[in-house]
Amino acid sequence: MTALLDAHLVTGHSGFSMDVRLRADAGETLALLGPNGAGKTTALRALAGLHGLSAGHVTLEGRLLDRPAERRWVAPEHRGIGVVFQDYLLFPHLSVLDNVAFGPRRRGLGRAEARAVAAGLLARVGLAEVARRRPRQLSGGQAQRVALARAMALDPVLLLLDEPLAALDARTRLDTRAELHHHLGQHRGAAVLVTHDPVDALVLADRLVVVEDGAVVQEGDAETVTARPRTEYVARLVGLNLYRGRAAGHRVALDSGEALTVADALDGEAFAAFPPSAVALHAERPEGSPRNVWEARIAGMHRHGDHLRVQLDGALRAAADVTPAAAAQLGLVPGRGVWAAVKAAEIRAYPA
Amino acid sequence: MTVDPIARVRRPRGVPLALLVPALLGLAFMTLPMVGLLLRAPWRTMPRRLAEPEVLDALWLSAVTATAATGLCLLLGLPLAWLLARVEFRGRGLVRALVTVPLVLPPVVGGVALLLVFGRNGIVGSLLAETLGVTLPFSTAGVVLAMAFVSMPFLVIAVEGALRGADARYEEAAATLGAGRWTVFTHVTLPLVAPGIAAGAVLCWARALGEFGATITFAGNFPGRTQTMPLAVYLALETDLEAAIVLSVILLAVSVTVLACLRERWTAAP
Numbered sequence: 102m103t104a105l106l107d108a109h110l111v112t113g114h115s116g117f118s119m120d121v122r123l124r125a126d127a128g129e130t131l132a133l134l135g136p137n138g139a140g141k142t143t144a145l146r147a148l149a150g151l152h153g154l155s156a157g158h159v160t161l162e163g164r165l166l167d168r169p170a171e172r173r174w175v176a177p178e179h180r181g182i183g184v185v186f187q188d189y190l191l192f193p194h195l196s197v198l199d200n201v202a203f204g205p206r207r208r209g210l211g212r213a214e215a216r217a218v219a220a221g222l223l224a225r226v227g228l229a230e231v232a233r234r235r236p237r238q239l240s241g242g243q244a245q246r247v248a249l250a251r252a253m254a255l256d257p258v259l260l261l262l263d264e265p266l267a268a269l270d271a272r273t274r275l276d277t278r279a280e281l282h283h284h285l286g287q288h289r290g291a292a293v294l295v296t297h298d299p300v301d302a303l304v305l306a307d308r309l310v311v312v313e314d315g316a317v318v319q320e321g322d323a324e325t326v327t328a329r330p331r332t333e334y335v336a337r338l339v340g341l342n343l344y345r346g347r348a349a350g351h352r353v354a355l356d357s358g359e360a361l362t363v364a365d366a367l368d369g370e371a372f373a374a375f376p377p378s379a380v381a382l383h384a385e386r387p388e389g390s391p392r393n394v395w396e397a398r399i400a401g402m403h404r405h406g407d408h409l410r411v412q413l414d415g416a417l418r419a420a421a422d423v424t425p426a427a428a429a430q431l432g433l434v435p436g437r438g439v440w441a442a443v444k445a446a447e448i449r450a451y452p453a
Numbered sequence: 454m455t456v457d458p459i460a461r462v463r464r465p466r467g468v469p470l471a472l473l474v475p476a477l478l479g480l481a482f483m484t485l486p487m488v489g490l491l492l493r494a495p496w497r498t499m500p501r502r503l504a505e506p507e508v509l510d511a512l513w514l515s516a517v518t519a520t521a522a523t524g525l526c527l528l529l530g531l532p533l534a535w536l537l538a539r540v541e542f543r544g545r546g547l548v549r550a551l552v553t554v555p556l557v558l559p560p561v562v563g564g565v566a567l568l569l570v571f572g573r574n575g576i577v578g579s580l581l582a583e584t585l586g587v588t589l590p591f592s593t594a595g596v597v598l599a600m601a602f603v604s605m606p607f608l609v610i611a612v613e614g615a616l617r618g619a620d621a622r623y624e625e626a627a628a629t630l631g632a633g634r635w636t637v638f639t640h641v642t643l644p645l646v647a648p649g650i651a652a653g654a655v656l657c658w659a660r661a662l663g664e665f666g667a668t669i670t671f672a673g674n675f676p677g678r679t680q681t682m683p684l685a686v687y688l689a690l691e692t693d694l695e696a697a698i699v700l701s702v703i704l705l706a707v708s709v710t711v712l713a714c715l716r717e718r719w720t721a722a723p
Contacts, residue, residue: 149625149629150628150629151625151628151629176628176633177625177628177629178628178629178630178631178632178633179631180629182629183629183630184626184629186622186626190620190622190623190625190626192623192626192627192641192644192645193645194644194645194647203627203630203632203640204630204631207630207631207632207636208631251630252629252630254630255630255631
């Protein structure tokens with residue numbers, strides 16, 4: 102089966118180059134996740150036809166939209182792609198209703214018909230009562246929903262969302278996220294979402310594509326990506342300590358020279374990962390069962406939820422979570438030396 | 454005694470005399486002539502003076518030609534401003550420089566140049582005379598042309614600035630909603646920069662209203678046909694000083710009104 106969206110985005114500008122492949126099926130929501138400047142927004146703009154490709158292609162529903170090699174390029178207005186922009190970009194000189202009716206009007210509907218369509222869409226996102234207002238009179242959450250209704254008004258084959266929740270405060274974000282999830286579920290086409298927030302990506306997307314420095318570094322469903330991160334960035338995002346090395350049986354020799362004893366047996370290039378909560382800190386070298394034990398120095402600590410996250414420096418740099426009580430008992434302060442221990446059963450190892 | 458540095462910065466009377474004195478002199482230099490004009494104005498005979506046919510003719514002609522010139526500037530200047538602001542092309546800097554030339558060019562030189570091109574023997578002028586039987590110099594249309602020539606830069610510069618200040622991503626958003634470039638221009642770009650266009654048009658109109666040098670050179674000084682207010686002021690100065698003052702007061706009043714309008718526009722702009 103061919104995918105609804107099949108894209109190979111190659112582009113670049115002063116000191117930045119991008120080469121990203123994306124595929125999405127009908128009804129699927131893809132999240133482009135990555136740090137600032139990774140090229141997520143550029144990828145989205147390229148799909149929308151707002152940023153020219155230097156090579157590669159974009160095919161949507163079997164229709165070739167871009168192929169620089171054949172000098173093929175379809176203008177944004179003829180792509181049938183809806184975009185929800187980061188700061189929504191609602192037209193300030195039009196009412197909310199006319200903002201949503203803008204697309205249907207361009208499709209050739211009369212003013213009254215287009216407004217009827219828009220009113221229906223606004224009712225669907227629960228905003229019928231603000232239809233006559235100007236965009237500047239809306240709250241952030243309302244503006245986000247209007248932007249979504251405006252983009253959906255043309256029933257696009259592909260919906261692009263650029264950081265759709267980034268401009269909202271925490272409370273509004275929670276409600277809007279749930280609503281967006283609901284609307285994306287009803288969208289029959291594909292959707293590509295750009296975000297740097299892993300929670301947005303995990304809640305809203307069926308599949309995660311992690312982009313760093315203009316390239317895809319990891320791809321997969323939420324479970325795989327969170328359980329088996331493949332880069333430092335993803336590991337930090339999902340809250341895991343990640344190391345790369347060479348595995349031989351239950352032993353992974355790390356690039357830094359240390360070695361970890363792990364539960365899974367494998368051979369060859371491998372990643373080893375464990376959560377900060379798996380790290381136990383001791384004032385003296387602990388005795389007992391076979392464990393990974395090393396001497397470390399406390400580089401820093403900060404509150405993280407209801408416990409303290411301790412950054413460990415030394416042979417193995419890692420983050421460890423301890424309770425405030427344990428921290429007080431051990432007398433943990435930055436600069437202090439401690440012993441860190443992780444059970445082999447807590448460390449996951451997988452091929453690189 | 455120690456001086457608190459912050460208190461020193463906040464002290465309101467910290468203006469050096471070397472700056473204050475020339476500043477006040479400059480202010481007086483600019484306002485005194487206008488005050489003088491108002492003091493010398495024959496306020497009692499003003500209503501009768503205003504009703505004189507020569508004054509009314511000049512006033513009417515000025516209003517009509519300045520408005521027509523502003524219309525012409527909008528028609529040609531808006532697309533030009535858009536081109537300069539939104540399209541990257543080779544020689545854009547040069548084009549921008551060319552557009553601003555009439556700002557610094559002595560208007561008389563502009564008038565001479567217009568005569569050479571649009572005059573009876575000019576490249577365009579001879580063509581117009583042969584094909585359409587139209588002669589522009591020394592006609593009301595010539596006045597409009599001369600005014601448009603000198604006031605176009607005001608419109609182009611104001612609108613280009615507004616276009617550069619407007620967020621071009623609104624135009625991208627419109628494109629993703631199915632709007633072609635022309636629809637984007639008319640439905641999104643123009644409304645977004647409307648305050649800038651209005652400001653530019655008012656400036657343009659005011660400049661056209663005051664136009665003297667290019668007009669008298671290219672269109673001459675025929676009462677009722679090409680004699681606009683500034684030309685009437687100049688002519689009256691030699692025969693009837695009081696009439697000149699009356700006309701000047703009118704022009705001053707218009708200028709002040711324009712300024713007030715612009716302030717409104719600028720403060721009301723989003």
